Amino acid sequence: MTDRRRINGPPSGTRPAVFASSLKSASGISTGRPQRERQPNELRKLFLKTGLIPSASGSAYLEFEPSASLAAARSSPQSLIPPSSALKLACTVHGPKPLPRSASFSPNLVLTTHVKYAPFAARQRKGHIRDASERDLGVHLETALRGVIVAERWPKSGLDITITILEAEDDRWWGDAPDSHDAPWGMMNVLAGCITAASAAIADARIDCLDLVAGGVAAIVSDETAEGETSSPKLMLDTDPAEHKSILSACAVAYMPSRDEITEIWLKGDHSKASLGTDDKNLGHEALIDGAVNAARGAHTVLAEAVKESAERFAGLMLGGNAA
Amino acid sequence: MTSTLPAVAIPGQRLGPIASFSAGPGTHVQNANIYASIAGPVLVDAHPSSKTKSTLSVSRTALRNPSAAPSSSTPPPPTTTTTTTSGPQPPKPNKPRYNTLPAVDSVVLARVTRVQKRQATVSILVVLDDSVSSHPLNPTVSASDNDNIEAILSSAANPENHSSSDELRFQALIRREDVRAVEKDRVVMDEMFRVGDIVRGSVISLGDQSFYYLTTARNDLGVVMARSEAGNMMFPVSWKDMRDPVGGGSELRKVARPF
Numbered sequence: 355m356t357d358r359r360r361i362n363g364p365p366s367g368t369r370p371a372v373f374a375s376s377l378k379s380a381s382g383i384s385t386g387r388p389q390r391e392r393q394p395n396e397l398r399k400l401f402l403k404t405g406l407i408p409s410a411s412g413s414a415y416l417e418f419e420p421s422a423s424l425a426a427a428r429s430s431p432q433s434l435i436p437p438s439s440a441l442k443l444a445c446t447v448h449g450p451k452p453l454p455r456s457a458s459f460s461p462n463l464v465l466t467t468h469v470k471y472a473p474f475a476a477r478q479r480k481g482h483i484r485d486a487s488e489r490d491l492g493v494h495l496e497t498a499l500r501g502v503i504v505a506e507r508w509p510k511s512g513l514d515i516t517i518t519i520l521e522a523e524d525d526r527w528w529g530d531a532p533d534s535h536d537a538p539w540g541m542m543n544v545l546a547g548c549i550t551a552a553s554a555a556i557a558d559a560r561i562d563c564l565d566l567v568a569g570g571v572a573a574i575v576s577d578e579t580a581e582g583e584t585s586s587p588k589l590m591l592d593t594d595p596a597e598h599k600s601i602l603s604a605c606a607v608a609y610m611p612s613r614d615e616i617t618e619i620w621l622k623g624d625h626s627k628a629s630l631g632t633d634d635k636n637l638g639h640e641a642l643i644d645g646a647v648n649a650a651r652g653a654h655t656v657l658a659e660a661v662k663e664s665a666e667r668f669a670g671l672m673l674g675g676n677a678a
Numbered sequence: 679m680t681s682t683l684p685a686v687a688i689p690g691q692r693l694g695p696i697a698s699f700s701a702g703p704g705t706h707v708q709n710a711n712i713y714a715s716i717a718g719p720v721l722v723d724a725h726p727s728s729k730t731k732s733t734l735s736v737s738r739t740a741l742r743n744p745s746a747a748p749s750s751s752t753p754p755p756p757t758t759t760t761t762t763t764s765g766p767q768p769p770k771p772n773k774p775r776y777n778t779l780p781a782v783d784s785v786v787l788a789r790v791t792r793v794q795k796r797q798a799t800v801s802i803l804v805v806l807d808d809s810v811s812s813h814p815l816n817p818t819v820s821a822s823d824n825d826n827i828e829a830i831l832s833s834a835a836n837p838e839n840h841s842s843s844d845e846l847r848f849q850a851l852i853r854r855e856d857v858r859a860v861e862k863d864r865v866v867m868d869e870m871f872r873v874g875d876i877v878r879g880s881v882i883s884l885g886d887q888s889f890y891y892l893t894t895a896r897n898d899l900g901v902v903m904a905r906s907e908a909g910n911m912m913f914p915v916s917w918k919d920m921r922d923p924v925g926g927g928s929e930l931r932k933v934a935r936p937f
Contacts, residue, residue, distance in 0.1 A: 564706065
Protein backbone atom coordinates (compact mmCIF):
# COMPACT_ATOMS: atom_id res chain seq x y z
CA MET A 355 0.00 0.00 0.00
CA THR A 356 1.46 3.31 -0.97
CA ASP A 357 0.79 6.61 0.69
CA ARG A 358 -0.53 8.91 -2.01
CA ARG A 359 -1.04 11.97 0.12
CA ARG A 360 2.57 12.69 0.88
CA ILE A 361 5.73 13.00 -1.05
CA ASN A 362 7.46 9.79 -0.16
CA GLY A 363 11.10 9.02 0.02
CA PRO A 364 12.63 6.28 -2.04
CA PRO A 365 10.67 3.04 -1.71
CA SER A 366 13.65 1.01 -0.60
CA GLY A 367 15.76 1.83 2.39
CA THR A 368 18.44 4.41 2.26
CA ARG A 369 21.77 4.11 3.90
CA PRO A 370 24.23 6.85 4.64
CA ALA A 371 27.01 6.92 2.10
CA VAL A 372 30.03 4.90 3.18
CA PHE A 373 33.17 6.74 2.25
CA ALA A 374 36.25 4.83 1.32
CA SER A 375 38.38 6.46 3.94
CA SER A 376 36.33 5.05 6.75
CA LEU A 377 37.00 1.49 5.64
CA LYS A 378 40.74 1.31 5.45
CA SER A 379 40.88 -2.44 5.50
CA ALA A 380 38.69 -5.45 6.04
CA SER A 381 39.92 -5.65 9.59
CA GLY A 382 38.71 -2.13 10.07
CA ILE A 383 35.17 -3.38 10.07
CA SER A 384 35.72 -6.08 12.60
CA THR A 385 37.54 -3.79 15.00
CA GLY A 386 34.85 -1.19 14.50
CA ARG A 387 32.29 -3.22 16.38
CA PRO A 388 31.45 -1.48 19.61
CA GLN A 389 32.34 -3.39 22.74
CA ARG A 390 30.21 -3.59 25.83
CA GLU A 391 32.04 -1.79 28.58
CA ARG A 392 29.41 -2.26 31.24
CA GLN A 393 29.25 -5.13 33.68
CA PRO A 394 26.81 -7.93 32.69
CA ASN A 395 24.34 -6.70 35.29
CA GLU A 396 24.94 -3.00 34.77
CA LEU A 397 22.12 -1.06 33.14
CA ARG A 398 22.33 1.97 30.94
CA LYS A 399 21.24 5.21 32.52
CA LEU A 400 17.73 6.44 31.74
CA PHE A 401 16.43 9.93 31.26
CA LEU A 402 12.69 10.14 31.88
CA LYS A 403 10.58 13.25 32.20
CA THR A 404 6.83 13.67 32.29
CA GLY A 405 4.51 16.45 31.21
CA LEU A 406 6.49 17.77 28.27
CA ILE A 407 3.56 17.94 25.84
CA PRO A 408 1.03 20.46 27.15
CA SER A 409 -1.86 19.58 24.83
CA ALA A 410 -1.92 15.96 25.98
CA SER A 411 -3.44 14.91 29.26
CA GLY A 412 -0.27 13.00 30.03
CA SER A 413 3.09 12.67 28.36
CA ALA A 414 6.59 11.37 28.94
CA TYR A 415 9.95 11.46 27.19
CA LEU A 416 12.48 8.70 27.60
CA GLU A 417 16.08 8.49 26.51
CA PHE A 418 18.73 5.83 27.03
CA GLU A 419 22.25 6.81 27.82
CA PRO A 420 24.40 6.40 24.68
CA SER A 421 26.75 3.49 25.06
CA ALA A 422 30.42 4.29 25.60
CA SER A 423 31.35 3.61 21.98
CA LEU A 424 28.67 5.93 20.70
CA ALA A 425 29.66 8.66 23.11
CA ALA A 426 33.28 8.30 22.01
CA ALA A 427 32.30 8.36 18.35
CA ARG A 428 30.32 11.52 18.88
CA SER A 429 33.15 13.34 20.58
CA SER A 430 35.82 12.29 18.07
CA PRO A 431 34.18 10.98 14.93
CA GLN A 432 36.14 8.38 12.98
CA SER A 433 33.36 7.75 10.56
CA LEU A 434 30.12 9.34 9.52
CA ILE A 435 28.27 6.23 10.58
CA PRO A 436 27.52 6.10 14.28
CA PRO A 437 28.62 2.76 15.75
CA SER A 438 25.39 2.23 17.66
CA SER A 439 22.27 4.13 18.58
CA ALA A 440 20.45 4.97 21.77
CA LEU A 441 16.72 4.83 22.25
CA LYS A 442 14.78 8.10 22.32
CA LEU A 443 11.01 8.15 22.40
CA ALA A 444 8.09 10.35 23.34
CA CYS A 445 4.77 9.07 24.67
CA THR A 446 1.48 10.96 24.77
CA VAL A 447 -1.74 9.96 26.50
CA HIS A 448 -4.99 11.50 25.29
CA GLY A 449 -8.09 10.94 27.32
CA PRO A 450 -10.23 9.80 28.95
CA LYS A 451 -12.39 10.97 26.09
CA PRO A 452 -15.70 9.90 24.61
CA LEU A 453 -15.73 6.87 22.42
CA PRO A 454 -16.48 7.43 18.76
CA ARG A 455 -20.16 7.28 17.85
CA SER A 456 -19.76 4.01 16.02
CA ALA A 457 -18.31 2.22 19.05
CA SER A 458 -20.54 0.09 21.20
CA PHE A 459 -21.16 0.67 24.89
CA SER A 460 -18.23 -0.27 27.07
CA PRO A 461 -18.33 -0.31 30.87
CA ASN A 462 -14.53 -0.13 30.89
CA LEU A 463 -11.83 2.11 29.59
CA VAL A 464 -11.05 1.29 25.98
CA LEU A 465 -7.31 1.34 25.48
CA THR A 466 -5.72 1.96 22.10
CA THR A 467 -1.99 2.02 21.59
CA HIS A 468 -0.05 3.27 18.63
CA VAL A 469 3.67 2.90 18.24
CA LYS A 470 5.26 4.73 15.34
CA TYR A 471 8.85 5.08 14.30
CA ALA A 472 9.81 8.48 13.01
CA PRO A 473 11.02 8.15 9.39
CA PHE A 474 14.55 8.92 10.53
CA ALA A 475 14.49 6.75 13.65
CA ALA A 476 16.29 3.72 12.30
CA ARG A 477 19.08 3.16 9.80
CA GLN A 478 16.43 1.83 7.46
CA ARG A 479 13.94 4.54 6.62
CA LYS A 480 10.46 3.90 7.97
CA GLY A 481 7.35 4.81 6.02
CA HIS A 482 4.48 6.95 7.22
CA ILE A 483 2.12 4.00 7.38
CA ARG A 484 2.60 1.68 10.29
CA ASP A 485 4.33 -1.50 9.26
CA ALA A 486 4.12 -4.94 10.82
CA SER A 487 6.77 -4.36 13.46
CA GLU A 488 5.11 -1.16 14.65
CA ARG A 489 1.74 -2.87 14.91
CA ASP A 490 3.42 -5.72 16.74
CA LEU A 491 4.94 -3.33 19.26
CA GLY A 492 1.55 -1.68 19.71
CA VAL A 493 -0.09 -4.99 20.57
CA HIS A 494 2.68 -5.91 23.00
CA LEU A 495 2.37 -2.51 24.66
CA GLU A 496 -1.38 -2.83 24.93
CA THR A 497 -1.16 -6.19 26.71
CA ALA A 498 1.47 -4.78 29.03
CA LEU A 499 -0.69 -1.82 30.01
CA ARG A 500 -4.05 -3.52 30.09
CA GLY A 501 -3.08 -5.49 33.16
CA VAL A 502 -2.07 -2.35 35.00
CA ILE A 503 -4.87 0.12 34.34
CA VAL A 504 -7.95 -0.05 36.57
CA ALA A 505 -10.27 0.06 33.59
CA GLU A 506 -13.62 -0.20 35.36
CA ARG A 507 -13.21 3.23 36.90
CA TRP A 508 -13.57 4.89 33.51
CA PRO A 509 -16.75 3.69 31.83
CA LYS A 510 -17.71 4.77 28.33
CA SER A 511 -14.40 6.39 27.64
CA GLY A 512 -11.35 5.77 25.58
CA LEU A 513 -7.65 6.29 26.15
CA ASP A 514 -5.24 6.80 23.28
CA ILE A 515 -1.58 6.11 23.91
CA THR A 516 0.71 7.22 21.12
CA ILE A 517 4.42 6.60 21.11
CA THR A 518 6.76 8.23 18.64
CA ILE A 519 10.17 6.67 18.46
CA LEU A 520 12.70 9.30 17.58
CA GLU A 521 15.74 7.08 17.65
CA ALA A 522 15.45 3.30 17.68
CA GLU A 523 17.86 0.74 18.97
CA ASP A 524 19.83 -1.09 16.31
CA ASP A 525 18.82 -4.65 15.69
CA ARG A 526 22.47 -5.58 15.20
CA TRP A 527 25.74 -3.89 14.42
CA TRP A 528 25.40 -2.08 11.10
CA GLY A 529 28.49 -3.83 9.71
CA ASP A 530 26.74 -7.19 10.08
CA ALA A 531 23.58 -5.98 8.47
CA PRO A 532 23.98 -7.05 4.82
CA ASP A 533 24.49 -10.76 5.45
CA SER A 534 22.52 -11.17 8.65
CA HIS A 535 19.09 -12.69 8.88
CA ASP A 536 19.08 -12.40 12.62
CA ALA A 537 15.98 -11.60 14.64
CA PRO A 538 15.21 -7.92 15.27
CA TRP A 539 16.68 -7.78 18.75
CA GLY A 540 16.41 -4.01 18.98
CA MET A 541 12.62 -4.24 19.15
CA MET A 542 12.92 -5.79 22.61
CA ASN A 543 14.69 -2.72 23.94
CA VAL A 544 12.22 -0.47 22.14
CA LEU A 545 9.34 -2.32 23.76
CA ALA A 546 10.88 -2.03 27.22
CA GLY A 547 11.37 1.70 26.70
CA CYS A 548 7.81 2.06 25.41
CA ILE A 549 6.41 0.34 28.51
CA THR A 550 8.38 2.49 30.92
CA ALA A 551 7.52 5.73 29.11
CA ALA A 552 3.84 4.83 28.73
CA SER A 553 3.63 4.02 32.41
CA ALA A 554 5.03 7.44 33.30
CA ALA A 555 2.66 9.16 30.87
CA ILE A 556 -0.37 7.31 32.26
CA ALA A 557 0.61 8.29 35.78
CA ASP A 558 1.00 11.85 34.53
CA ALA A 559 -2.52 11.71 33.10
CA ARG A 560 -3.79 10.47 36.51
CA ILE A 561 -5.39 7.31 35.19
CA ASP A 562 -5.85 4.75 37.96
CA CYS A 563 -3.16 2.07 37.89
CA LEU A 564 -2.35 -0.88 40.08
CA ASP A 565 1.34 -0.09 39.97
CA LEU A 566 3.97 1.62 37.88
CA VAL A 567 4.84 -0.97 35.30
CA ALA A 568 8.42 -0.97 34.08
CA GLY A 569 10.01 -2.66 31.10
CA GLY A 570 13.28 -4.59 31.17
CA VAL A 571 15.39 -6.61 28.76
CA ALA A 572 17.89 -9.38 29.30
CA ALA A 573 19.66 -11.51 26.72
CA ILE A 574 21.90 -14.55 26.52
CA VAL A 575 24.85 -13.70 24.34
CA SER A 576 27.89 -15.65 23.23
CA ASP A 577 30.58 -13.14 22.54
CA GLU A 578 33.63 -13.66 20.43
CA THR A 579 36.90 -13.53 22.23
CA ALA A 580 39.93 -11.92 20.68
CA GLU A 581 41.02 -15.23 19.16
CA GLY A 582 37.77 -15.57 17.29
CA GLU A 583 36.43 -18.35 19.48
CA THR A 584 32.99 -18.06 20.88
CA SER A 585 32.95 -18.04 24.62
CA SER A 586 30.34 -19.72 26.72
CA PRO A 587 26.92 -18.04 26.70
CA LYS A 588 26.41 -15.35 29.29
CA LEU A 589 23.38 -13.61 30.66
CA MET A 590 23.50 -9.86 30.17
CA LEU A 591 21.02 -7.22 31.30
CA ASP A 592 19.96 -4.33 29.10
CA THR A 593 21.88 -5.46 26.04
CA ASP A 594 22.68 -3.07 23.25
CA PRO A 595 22.38 -5.39 20.21
CA ALA A 596 25.08 -3.51 18.35
CA GLU A 597 27.61 -4.58 20.94
CA HIS A 598 27.17 -8.32 20.51
CA LYS A 599 27.99 -10.54 17.58
CA SER A 600 25.52 -13.23 18.41
CA ILE A 601 22.56 -12.92 20.70
CA LEU A 602 21.14 -16.38 21.33
CA SER A 603 17.92 -15.34 22.96
CA ALA A 604 16.40 -12.30 24.55
CA CYS A 605 13.46 -11.51 26.78
CA ALA A 606 11.49 -8.35 27.43
CA VAL A 607 9.07 -8.13 30.34
CA ALA A 608 6.64 -5.61 31.77
CA TYR A 609 6.90 -5.96 35.52
CA MET A 610 5.01 -4.51 38.47
CA PRO A 611 7.46 -4.43 41.39
CA SER A 612 5.07 -3.77 44.25
CA ARG A 613 2.96 -6.80 43.38
CA ASP A 614 5.74 -8.91 41.86
CA GLU A 615 3.64 -9.57 38.79
CA ILE A 616 4.47 -9.68 35.10
CA THR A 617 1.90 -8.31 32.69
CA GLU A 618 3.74 -8.93 29.45
CA ILE A 619 6.51 -11.28 28.50
CA TRP A 620 8.23 -11.62 25.16
CA LEU A 621 10.84 -14.28 24.64
CA LYS A 622 12.75 -14.62 21.42
CA GLY A 623 15.44 -16.92 20.20
CA ASP A 624 16.78 -20.34 21.08
CA HIS A 625 17.65 -20.61 24.71
CA SER A 626 17.91 -24.37 24.77
CA LYS A 627 21.42 -24.09 23.38
CA ALA A 628 22.41 -21.73 26.13
CA SER A 629 21.69 -24.14 28.93
CA LEU A 630 23.82 -26.85 27.34
CA GLY A 631 27.45 -27.25 28.07
CA THR A 632 27.70 -24.77 30.86
CA ASP A 633 28.35 -25.39 34.49
CA ASP A 634 25.52 -23.06 35.36
CA LYS A 635 22.38 -25.13 34.98
CA ASN A 636 20.27 -22.11 35.66
CA LEU A 637 20.80 -20.52 32.27
CA GLY A 638 17.46 -21.40 30.73
CA HIS A 639 14.49 -19.21 30.09
CA GLU A 640 13.88 -18.74 33.80
CA ALA A 641 17.23 -17.09 34.23
CA LEU A 642 16.44 -14.96 31.22
CA ILE A 643 13.13 -13.85 32.68
CA ASP A 644 14.71 -13.20 36.07
CA GLY A 645 17.34 -11.07 34.39
CA ALA A 646 14.70 -9.08 32.52
CA VAL A 647 12.76 -8.59 35.76
CA ASN A 648 15.90 -7.31 37.43
CA ALA A 649 16.43 -4.88 34.56
CA ALA A 650 12.80 -3.76 34.98
CA ARG A 651 13.39 -3.18 38.69
CA GLY A 652 16.22 -0.86 37.73
CA ALA A 653 13.99 1.03 35.31
CA HIS A 654 11.31 1.24 37.98
CA THR A 655 13.53 3.26 40.31
CA VAL A 656 13.92 5.90 37.60
CA LEU A 657 10.22 5.70 36.79
CA ALA A 658 9.21 6.17 40.43
CA GLU A 659 11.46 9.21 40.74
CA ALA A 660 10.05 10.76 37.56
CA VAL A 661 6.44 10.19 38.62
CA LYS A 662 7.15 11.48 42.10
CA GLU A 663 8.72 14.59 40.64
CA SER A 664 5.63 15.05 38.47
CA ALA A 665 3.32 14.65 41.45
CA GLU A 666 5.34 17.07 43.53
CA ARG A 667 5.37 19.62 40.77
CA PHE A 668 1.62 19.13 40.58
CA ALA A 669 1.18 19.61 44.31
CA GLY A 670 3.92 22.19 44.46
CA LEU A 671 1.85 24.82 46.21
CA MET A 672 0.90 22.47 48.98
CA LEU A 673 4.44 21.33 49.69
CA GLY A 674 5.72 24.88 49.51
CA GLY A 675 3.14 25.89 52.06
CA ASN A 676 4.22 23.14 54.41
CA ALA A 677 7.89 23.91 54.13
CA ALA A 678 7.38 27.56 54.89
CA MET B 679 -1.16 7.70 62.63
CA THR B 680 -0.54 10.13 59.83
CA SER B 681 3.16 10.21 60.54
CA THR B 682 3.85 7.10 58.47
CA LEU B 683 1.92 8.37 55.47
CA PRO B 684 3.88 9.90 52.63
CA ALA B 685 2.94 13.41 51.57
CA VAL B 686 2.95 12.44 47.93
CA ALA B 687 2.14 8.93 46.74
CA ILE B 688 2.92 7.21 43.46
CA PRO B 689 0.87 4.37 41.96
CA GLY B 690 1.57 1.07 43.66
CA GLN B 691 2.81 2.64 46.87
CA ARG B 692 1.43 1.05 50.05
CA LEU B 693 -0.42 3.58 52.17
CA GLY B 694 -1.79 1.63 55.09
CA PRO B 695 -3.66 -1.44 56.29
CA ILE B 696 -7.36 -1.71 55.63
CA ALA B 697 -7.85 -2.43 59.33
CA SER B 698 -7.20 1.18 60.26
CA PHE B 699 -8.27 3.06 57.13
CA SER B 700 -10.91 2.78 54.48
CA ALA B 701 -10.02 3.22 50.85
CA GLY B 702 -11.10 6.44 49.18
CA PRO B 703 -10.76 7.79 45.67
CA GLY B 704 -7.42 7.29 43.99
CA THR B 705 -6.61 4.14 45.92
CA HIS B 706 -7.23 0.44 45.61
CA VAL B 707 -7.11 -2.50 47.99
CA GLN B 708 -4.81 -5.47 47.57
CA ASN B 709 -4.08 -8.10 50.22
CA ALA B 710 -5.84 -6.13 52.96
CA ASN B 711 -3.67 -3.12 52.28
CA ILE B 712 -4.50 0.17 50.66
CA TYR B 713 -2.33 1.11 47.73
CA ALA B 714 -2.27 4.37 45.80
CA SER B 715 -3.46 4.11 42.22
CA ILE B 716 -2.63 7.60 41.04
CA ALA B 717 0.22 9.99 41.76
CA GLY B 718 -0.64 12.89 43.98
CA PRO B 719 -0.89 14.21 47.52
CA VAL B 720 -2.29 11.83 50.12
CA LEU B 721 -5.34 13.01 52.02
CA VAL B 722 -6.71 11.64 55.27
CA ASP B 723 -10.36 12.45 55.78
CA ALA B 724 -10.89 11.92 59.49
CA HIS B 725 -14.47 11.69 60.59
CA PRO B 726 -15.33 13.67 63.73
CA SER B 727 -17.16 10.69 65.12
CA SER B 728 -14.33 8.27 65.73
CA LYS B 729 -16.50 5.24 65.14
CA THR B 730 -15.78 5.08 61.45
CA LYS B 731 -12.34 4.64 60.01
CA SER B 732 -10.79 7.64 58.38
CA THR B 733 -10.68 7.57 54.62
CA LEU B 734 -7.40 7.53 52.75
CA SER B 735 -7.45 9.05 49.31
CA VAL B 736 -5.03 10.39 46.74
CA SER B 737 -6.01 13.75 45.36
CA ARG B 738 -6.49 14.16 41.65
CA THR B 739 -6.46 17.94 41.82
CA ALA B 740 -3.84 20.24 43.18
CA LEU B 741 -4.53 21.53 46.64
CA ARG B 742 -4.56 25.23 47.00
CA ASN B 743 -5.07 24.98 50.70
CA PRO B 744 -2.10 23.93 52.83
CA SER B 745 -4.31 23.12 55.80
CA ALA B 746 -5.81 20.21 53.94
CA ALA B 747 -2.47 18.42 53.88
CA PRO B 748 -2.34 15.20 55.88
CA SER B 749 0.19 16.61 58.33
CA SER B 750 -2.09 19.44 59.33
CA SER B 751 -2.89 19.82 62.98
CA THR B 752 -5.96 21.98 62.44
CA PRO B 753 -9.29 20.68 63.68
CA PRO B 754 -10.75 17.89 61.57
CA PRO B 755 -12.17 19.12 58.31
CA PRO B 756 -15.92 19.54 58.41
CA THR B 757 -17.82 16.92 56.54
CA THR B 758 -20.20 17.79 53.79
CA THR B 759 -23.09 18.13 56.21
CA THR B 760 -21.62 21.19 57.84
CA THR B 761 -22.12 23.56 55.00
CA THR B 762 -20.08 26.69 55.25
CA THR B 763 -21.61 29.82 53.90
CA SER B 764 -19.60 31.96 51.60
CA GLY B 765 -18.53 34.32 54.30
CA PRO B 766 -15.01 35.61 54.68
CA GLN B 767 -13.85 32.14 55.72
CA PRO B 768 -11.78 30.84 52.82
CA PRO B 769 -10.00 27.88 54.51
CA LYS B 770 -12.68 25.47 53.43
CA PRO B 771 -11.17 21.99 53.01
CA ASN B 772 -10.86 21.45 49.34
CA LYS B 773 -12.51 18.19 48.47
CA PRO B 774 -10.62 16.42 45.75
CA ARG B 775 -12.59 15.91 42.62
CA TYR B 776 -13.19 12.20 42.40
CA ASN B 777 -13.49 11.72 38.73
CA THR B 778 -13.48 13.87 35.71
CA LEU B 779 -16.00 11.54 34.14
CA PRO B 780 -19.73 12.10 34.60
CA ALA B 781 -21.23 9.54 36.96
CA VAL B 782 -24.80 8.97 38.05
CA ASP B 783 -26.01 11.85 40.26
CA SER B 784 -23.10 14.10 39.41
CA VAL B 785 -24.01 17.64 38.48
CA VAL B 786 -22.63 18.85 35.18
CA LEU B 787 -22.59 22.02 33.15
CA ALA B 788 -23.40 21.44 29.51
CA ARG B 789 -24.00 23.45 26.38
CA VAL B 790 -27.09 22.85 24.27
CA THR B 791 -26.12 21.80 20.77
CA ARG B 792 -29.46 20.77 19.33
CA VAL B 793 -33.12 21.12 20.32
CA GLN B 794 -35.66 18.68 18.97
CA LYS B 795 -39.31 18.09 19.78
CA ARG B 796 -38.69 15.21 22.13
CA GLN B 797 -35.20 15.90 23.42
CA ALA B 798 -32.33 18.34 23.59
CA THR B 799 -28.76 17.33 22.84
CA VAL B 800 -26.07 18.87 25.00
CA SER B 801 -22.33 18.45 25.25
CA ILE B 802 -20.90 18.24 28.75
CA LEU B 803 -18.39 20.97 29.49
CA VAL B 804 -17.43 20.25 33.08
CA VAL B 805 -18.38 17.88 35.87
CA LEU B 806 -18.88 19.74 39.12
CA ASP B 807 -17.40 17.93 42.10
CA ASP B 808 -19.08 16.58 45.20
CA SER B 809 -18.82 19.65 47.34
CA VAL B 810 -20.65 21.65 44.72
CA SER B 811 -23.46 19.20 44.29
CA SER B 812 -23.94 18.89 48.04
CA HIS B 813 -24.73 22.57 48.40
CA PRO B 814 -25.57 23.86 44.96
CA LEU B 815 -27.43 26.81 46.37
CA ASN B 816 -24.20 28.67 46.75
CA PRO B 817 -22.86 29.69 43.39
CA THR B 818 -19.77 31.32 44.85
CA VAL B 819 -18.64 27.99 46.27
CA SER B 820 -18.93 26.34 42.91
CA ALA B 821 -16.91 29.12 41.40
CA SER B 822 -14.15 28.82 43.95
CA ASP B 823 -13.84 25.07 43.80
CA ASN B 824 -12.91 24.84 40.19
CA ASP B 825 -10.83 27.72 39.09
CA ASN B 826 -11.31 27.02 35.46
CA ILE B 827 -15.10 26.80 35.41
CA GLU B 828 -15.48 30.45 34.64
CA ALA B 829 -12.93 30.20 31.89
CA ILE B 830 -14.66 27.13 30.46
CA LEU B 831 -18.04 28.78 30.57
CA SER B 832 -17.02 32.07 29.09
CA SER B 833 -15.27 30.35 26.24
CA ALA B 834 -18.17 27.95 25.76
CA ALA B 835 -20.78 30.72 25.78
CA ASN B 836 -18.92 32.51 23.05
CA PRO B 837 -20.67 31.65 19.78
CA GLU B 838 -17.38 31.55 17.93
CA ASN B 839 -16.25 28.53 19.90
CA HIS B 840 -19.32 26.45 19.17
CA SER B 841 -18.88 23.12 17.50
CA SER B 842 -15.13 23.44 17.71
CA SER B 843 -14.48 20.57 20.06
CA ASP B 844 -17.78 18.80 20.53
CA GLU B 845 -16.27 15.56 19.31
CA LEU B 846 -13.95 15.54 22.30
CA ARG B 847 -16.70 16.12 24.83
CA PHE B 848 -19.22 13.70 26.25
CA GLN B 849 -22.64 14.07 24.66
CA ALA B 850 -25.83 13.90 26.66
CA LEU B 851 -29.57 14.02 26.10
CA ILE B 852 -32.25 15.85 28.07
CA ARG B 853 -35.48 14.09 27.23
CA ARG B 854 -38.74 16.03 27.24
CA GLU B 855 -40.04 14.24 30.31
CA ASP B 856 -36.84 15.02 32.25
CA VAL B 857 -36.96 18.76 31.79
CA ARG B 858 -39.15 19.59 34.79
CA ALA B 859 -40.99 17.79 37.52
CA VAL B 860 -44.48 19.20 36.98
CA GLU B 861 -46.71 19.36 33.90
CA LYS B 862 -44.37 17.08 32.06
CA ASP B 863 -46.74 16.58 29.19
CA ARG B 864 -47.03 20.30 28.46
CA VAL B 865 -43.31 20.78 27.98
CA VAL B 866 -42.41 22.43 24.71
CA MET B 867 -38.70 21.98 24.17
CA ASP B 868 -38.33 25.22 22.21
CA GLU B 869 -39.53 27.14 25.26
CA MET B 870 -37.07 25.38 27.56
CA PHE B 871 -33.71 25.47 25.81
CA ARG B 872 -32.09 27.15 22.86
CA VAL B 873 -28.90 26.15 21.11
CA GLY B 874 -25.95 27.70 22.90
CA ASP B 875 -27.50 27.86 26.38
CA ILE B 876 -25.44 26.67 29.31
CA VAL B 877 -27.44 24.20 31.36
CA ARG B 878 -26.83 22.78 34.81
CA GLY B 879 -28.11 19.23 34.89
CA SER B 880 -27.86 16.07 36.92
CA VAL B 881 -26.84 12.77 35.35
CA ILE B 882 -29.54 10.13 35.69
CA SER B 883 -27.95 7.42 33.57
CA LEU B 884 -24.78 6.61 31.73
CA GLY B 885 -27.11 5.88 28.87
CA ASP B 886 -26.28 3.98 25.75
CA GLN B 887 -23.16 3.88 23.66
CA SER B 888 -23.21 7.53 22.69
CA PHE B 889 -25.27 9.64 25.10
CA TYR B 890 -25.53 10.25 28.80
CA TYR B 891 -28.97 11.16 30.11
CA LEU B 892 -29.45 14.36 32.10
CA THR B 893 -32.36 15.74 34.04
CA THR B 894 -33.18 19.33 34.92
CA ALA B 895 -36.23 18.42 37.00
CA ARG B 896 -35.13 20.28 40.10
CA ASN B 897 -35.35 23.91 41.10
CA ASP B 898 -31.60 24.38 41.09
CA LEU B 899 -31.19 22.78 37.66
CA GLY B 900 -31.82 24.33 34.29
CA VAL B 901 -30.45 27.12 32.16
CA VAL B 902 -27.79 29.15 33.94
CA MET B 903 -26.46 31.24 31.07
CA ALA B 904 -28.27 32.22 27.91
CA ARG B 905 -28.07 34.80 25.17
CA SER B 906 -31.09 36.51 23.71
CA GLU B 907 -31.87 36.57 20.01
CA ALA B 908 -30.04 39.87 19.87
CA GLY B 909 -26.99 38.16 21.33
CA ASN B 910 -26.95 39.75 24.78
CA MET B 911 -26.45 37.80 27.99
CA MET B 912 -29.81 37.55 29.73
CA PHE B 913 -30.65 37.54 33.41
CA PRO B 914 -33.33 35.34 34.97
CA VAL B 915 -36.54 36.95 36.17
CA SER B 916 -38.64 33.90 36.99
CA TRP B 917 -38.48 30.13 36.80
CA LYS B 918 -39.44 30.30 33.14
CA ASP B 919 -38.38 33.74 31.96
CA MET B 920 -35.10 35.43 31.19
CA ARG B 921 -34.79 39.05 30.15
CA ASP B 922 -32.41 40.86 27.85
CA PRO B 923 -30.94 43.85 29.72
CA VAL B 924 -30.41 45.83 26.52
CA GLY B 925 -33.49 45.17 24.42
CA GLY B 926 -35.73 44.52 27.40
CA GLY B 927 -37.37 41.58 25.68
CA SER B 928 -38.21 38.44 27.56
CA GLU B 929 -37.56 34.87 26.44
CA LEU B 930 -38.79 31.55 27.78
CA ARG B 931 -36.34 29.14 29.37
CA LYS B 932 -36.31 26.45 32.04
CA VAL B 933 -34.31 28.60 34.41
CA ALA B 934 -32.15 27.25 37.22
CA ARG B 935 -32.57 28.91 40.58
CA PRO B 936 -29.66 31.36 40.62
CA PHE B 937 -29.01 31.39 44.37
